[in-house]
Amino acid sequence: MTKLDTPQNAGALSQHDLAGVLDWWREAGVDCSFADDAEGWLEIPEEAAEPAPPPPKVDVPRRVTPLQRALDGAEKPAIGGARDNWPSDLAAFESFWLTEPSLAEGALSMRVPPRGTSGASLMVLIPQPEEEDRESLLSGRLGALVGSFLRAAGLDESAVYFASALPRTLPLPDWAELAQRGLADVTRHHVGLAKPQRVLAFGRGLMPLLSQGDTPAPMLSLPGGEVPLMIAPRLDRLARMPGHRKHFWTQWLEWTA
Template sequence: MSRLDPTFTQEFASAMAWWHMAGVDCDFADDATTWLTERAPAGAGAPGAIPVSARRGGPASQPHPGGAHPRAIPSAFADPPAQGVTERRNLLGDSPPADLAAFGQWWLESPMLDDARGFPRVLPRGPQNPALMVLVCQPEAEDRDTLLSGAQGRLLANILAAMGLDDSAVYIAAALPAHRPLADLAQLAASGMDAVTAHHVQLVAPQRLIAFGAGLAPMLGAKGDEPLRQINHAGGTTPVLPSETLDALMDMPRLKARFWRRWIEWSATH
């Protein structure tokens, strides 16, 4: 006689019987437990905690069959811990720099700007009222006296030459005064650096602006996921072409081709 395959009910019953023979006759929860906090005084429940029996529908005061009270676990409805809020500061002060020369001195010397240890502050470069302003996230790691003095700068010079623009006729700036690895631009913008960027653009007064880096959107006043098309400042409105970082363009040739197509379309209407 051939052996019949066991049904699901039979398999389940066999599994339960195996665990019972092994001495496992209770279920356990995998709830997170705080081990490093001080033990609460006897009789005092943890804030925002409910007993296991209450979670399962039984009365909270009902004793455990073994005599011990069930362990209290954090309630799912307890208030979440407060999240850190970025403090916004008036980095420009009550008397913001009135021209690019004053801004450059403030950019190098202001104690209000956070420094990155090991990296110097680097001045932006270029004329006022240019046909084009280029904004990058931060100086290159090897920059000392000249902004974008490394590989990114060489790529940018080639891009500008292909556009028919001389490097010296373009205003080139960074959103941060010094190279800062793993910089959180959104948090820095919320702390007040977005106002610094807007004031900087206002002083430069460019006809157009290219922003190399998606992280620059909050620095230029973009809210949430809205597309970055222009920057509004006290001096007016400047159209913006957002792009990937120069690093990304170097690493992925297809991004160069996409940027060039977007530049041709954008420059034709701006």
């Protein structure tokens, strides 16, 4: 038998001896090489990290600044058309009011003309005709409220000029945009032709057409001078809120004292 445990015989194994050793281990069921060093067989190779998905897009409402509103308005035709073609007297203005296309963009109802004569002691200005108005301005329920107010104020309707800032009803009008596009100039031109002694405007939405800034001006500046101006709450609000009517009446007495 070959001695495998002696150093001097370690290198003297013959081919026959090596074959016998291998056959012995095969019969023992060992046919692979083993080592004690860790091979990392259980390690899972790292996959390349996928890029993170982009955050969901959130639509943020655009904040419309006064400058942007002015620029947007500049892209649309000016309300009233060329100023050189505007009427120079009240009778011609009524025809202009009923026919000028730019005065009624997006409106579906019929146009309602102003009524009254030039030089009235009071001009009553509302934003637009009421739903009940057909051929005559303020001929419906809110017109009856105005009539009651005028009687209480000692004013006959024949001494009052009734007008609206728009010739027919427009759903949700943007008064600031309309003012930028020229409705403010048309409104002032209308007042200048009517020549009232005072202007009573119902609806604070009319402020961009009549005042500078957010504070109602006590006077309406016109090319021919100034006219006392009072801006009151909307007529529908006065109709349903007695407290508002009381406050309005107090303001009226102070304004006309």
